[in-house]
Amino acid sequence: MTTNAIAAKGWRILTTLLLALYTIVVVYPLVWTVYSSFKTTEEFYASPFALPQGLSLDNYVNALARSRMAEYFVNSVVVTVLALILCNAAGFAAAYVMTRYRFRFLAVIKRFYIAGLFFPAAFSIVPLFMLLNQMHLLDSIAGLSIVYAVSAIPFTIYLLSGFLASIPKDYEESATIDGCSLFGVLIRIIAPMAKPGIITITIFNVMGFWNEYIYALSFISSEGKRTLTLGLAYLMEVQRYATDWGALFAGLVLVMVPTLLIYALLQNRITAGLNMGGLKG
Amino acid sequence: MKHRERNLFITACTLPALILFAVFALYPFGKAFVMAFYDWSGLSEHARYIGLNNFKTLWQDDIVWKALVNNLFLLLVVPVLTMGASMLFAALLTQRKIKGKKLYRTVFFFPNVLSIVVISVLWSFVYHPTFGILNSFLELIGLESWTRAWLGDSSTVLWAIAFPMIWQSIGYYMIIYIAAIEGVPTDMYEAASIDGASAFRQFRSLTFPLIWNVVRVTIVFFLIGVFNGSFAFIKVMTNAGPNHGSEVLMTYMYSQAFNNGNFGYAMAIGVFMLLITVGLALISEKLTERDSVEY
The missing domain is CATH 1.10.3720.10 (MetI-like)
Incomplete structure (x- = not known):
């Protein structure tokens, strides 16, 4: 590959990475809120990233x-x-x-x-x-x-x-x-x-x-x-x-x-x- | 007859909107200025004209100055970061070779349709000292020493409020900038690529000057947006705390009026706030002035 092609590829990877990162910043808090809404009070004090045990509607x-x-x-x-x-x-x-x-x-x-x-x-x-x-x-x-x-x-x-x-x-x-x-x-x-x-x-x-x-x-x-x-x-x-x-x-x-x-x-x-x-x- | 029908029609169409607007928008707007010169406890009948006394009090009120500094902080940080990020995303998402452009646009814009209250509550959770994901994330990557009560610490509270504001508005400005960039005729790019200009160069010396007018218009949007928007964010997330740490002029005006019943003084703060907004709008107009490029 020529240096130009490598630079273009690196640029594209960087761009994709940046876009993916911001997608997480937007989406993750929303997803986190949704699955946390099924947690029991005890589960809240465990790891915040953990998924809830069941889908309780309480x-x-x-x-x-x-x-x-x-x-x-x-x-x-x-x-x-x-x-x-x-x-x-x-x-x-x-x-x-x-x-x-x-x-x-x-x-x-x-x-x-x-x-x-x-x-x-x-x-x-x-x-x-x-x-x-x-x-x-x-x-x-x-x-x-x-x-x-x-x-x-x-x-x-x-x-x-x-x-x-x-x-x-x-x-x-x-x-x-x-x-x-x-x-x-x-x-x-x-x-x-x-x-x-x-x-x-x-x-x-x-x-x-x-x-x-x-x-x-x-x-x-x-x-x-x-x-x-x-x-x-x-x-x-x-x-x-x-x-x-x-x-x-x-x-x-x-x-x-x-x-x-x-x-x-x-x-x-x-x-x-x-x-x-x-x-x- | 024909003439009468025409006049009747014009009146019937114009008046409803005009009356509503005059009574519920123009009148309160004018009244706000007048009230700033009165000592008025709100709902009582007694309003005493006191000239500039409210403004004298304001001049000596430390909280007003603290609130102004906080206001200026948000007015600087939020627009600059939002514009930078949304311009970057707009530039990236108008490149030909990026995959999934439409999906990114859809996702990045989404926070903009959420209510400020929803976003404020959501981010209060993110910042929460016990179950918030921000502190947990910092612990996860070994930065325990950075963890703190983000909204309860006066050194971080403004940043903690600025971030959700930026998070909400990036998508909005990104869409506006994308439309502006797409409005630039493609043959100009073709000429530039033949001349061997890199993508970055093209953006800096071709795209950006061409969409500069749109950028200028959005600055005024920002000023109003930050003044109005920061109030709701702050009210829900911190209620101006801790110890006025996130007080802005708007929240101070509000609490003077509705908690302390100083309606006259509240309006003096409001007038002060309005003068600053208009002043900033004029300054930014001047600063961003350059020969606009036509295509």
Whole structure:
């Protein structure tokens, strides 16, 4: 072999090694959590790398019984769905009008939404807390849904505008000539054509709402209204003192599995959508 | 008639989003600035205008400065390491001869879809003094002396928080950089290989300058991401402990408001935090400015 070929081979081995190493860094903690969730308390104090003796489901029973996980799951679903409907409907209508029509204040409104993309959410959490309190929307699933929806509106409008701008205007024009009302055009012509964009933003919003923690922590106080992430954080706090580690690992797996399944199904769309987000420099 | 329908339609489509955004985003944002000048215990009606007093208190508050240093540490370490690693992986995974590219992309991106709470709990386990895998791993390879309570030791706590943050975001930026690299026309590479440039050379002097604009945009993303994200990580993993060892401005603002009821003071900290973010964004804009290369 020539020196060049040896260098190329060494380079390739190094690359593969590096990639394999990082794969372990990503995958092993996840796998470890899953098999540890079947361990008994005694096994926890033995080697952490060891596999559990059997596949006991006690930890899962404990996690579900002690922390009302099932309730939190339902709350998360409700909040996500409500926020999604509100955000997508309002965002889609606004994005359409803003890309297709010229009207007064359009430039100002656009600028507000673009600024909204860069607001650090944490900054206005205290005034938002007081506002919700005045509106009797504190500690309420509806209130939390509204906050989630609004937090995603700038990005929803931004992403959908980019998508809608790429749809040719001819379809709407001929539909209007055929006597279709403007709302009719929006619902029957544009919405179906914008489907890929709507699906992408839906995936983004669902992941964002499902995983959100700061707002839920600040605005939800009663146990029965906790979302899944909030429930998990509390479970962690409770178990820290009770040292029932198995239940905590089981709780973690229960929260992780739905995300994993959705990711496995939609992985391509998620990464493609990331680039559709308009990060083209 | 036609004209009225058009106006009605525009209004009906724009207003819902606009009202929601104005009430639940713009108004609280503006209110936060105003509140910084008041002595306000939160839910009571009494708010007393005290001018710049909150900022004077802030100036003399040691914890604010400690939190700022911690913030700056995370703002430096997390973006630099994440960018370095994600750029490296993006460069490797766009090479023609690597096998299993798609699998690597899928795996590396996965942490990004997990909730920050899930990741925080997961890494708290990894760092756990008794059953955590990090200490056990160190013992296994004969580095017992390195083992410690990673999150309970003020000399390691920030690194222990930074790592999961990096772990989560590498995949995200990797995907963005991959798309940018793939957007570079292939004939430019062909020309370069004919000229005999090595892969490394090609990346440094061809790819990197061409995707520089994308890299610049991601810097702003990082600044916001670290400010918002670090809060959730810290809240779950250490609750700003030990002894303010992982306190950042955001956690301090939060505890001043919701634990101590100093809403006015909390907002002064918030304004301070915002000014720093904007300042850093402008500085990084300036620092990364160079003639952009077009293709």
